Amino acid sequence: MVMLMRSLGLLLEEHRVMERALGLLETASLRLLRGEPVDMRVFPLLLRFLREFDLQHVEKEERVCSHIRRRVSSRILEDLASEHRLLEESLRTLLGILEEDLKSMDGDRVRSVVGDVLGYVRLRRAHISRVESHIFNLDIWAKRRRRCPRLCEA
Numbered sequence: 001m002v003m004l005m006r007s008l009g010l011l012l013e014e015h016r017v018m019e020r021a022l023g024l025l026e027t028a029s030l031r032l033l034r035g036e037p038v039d040m041r042v043f044p045l046l047l048r049f050l051r052e053f054d055l056q057h058v059e060k061e062e063r064v065c066s067h068i069r070r071r072v073s074s075r076i077l078e079d080l081a082s083e084h085r086l087l088e089e090s091l092r093t094l095l096g097i098l099e100e101d102l103k104s105m106d107g108d109r110v111r112s113v114v115g116d117v118l119g120y121v122r123l124r125r126a127h128i129s130r131v132e133s134h135i136f137n138l139d140i141w142a143k144r145r146r147r148c149p150r151l152c153e154a
């Protein structure tokens, strides 16, 4: 139980790091759409960071979820795995576009790509929220922590 709580705590911290990167992507995208100057290198840089981060995060998340499988339906776990595949595919597609020479794109194309980046940010945030509420079921963990605080200490 203590190991599971520690793993869960680490995953939650990693989600906060990801949300920070998503927030930076969103800020850069919105600035660009408002016509404000943006260093375009920030897009591939942050997306590459998220891709590298995912290499170990997704595996850990699926491992923790399999440990709590008894309280989570297999359908939810299948949805989680397919969301991971969708996010990975979206990330790969966006990186493929953004690692091209952005300077060769016209304004409409850049705005369209940035719109896709914002779509990715929304999808990713929704995924994190679903994982924390439906799979980690943070309400249950919070109640358990109140009932047995010493057991759940990290």
Ligand SMILES: [Fe+2]
Pocket: 058, 061, 084, 127, 131
């Ligand atoms: Fe995930």
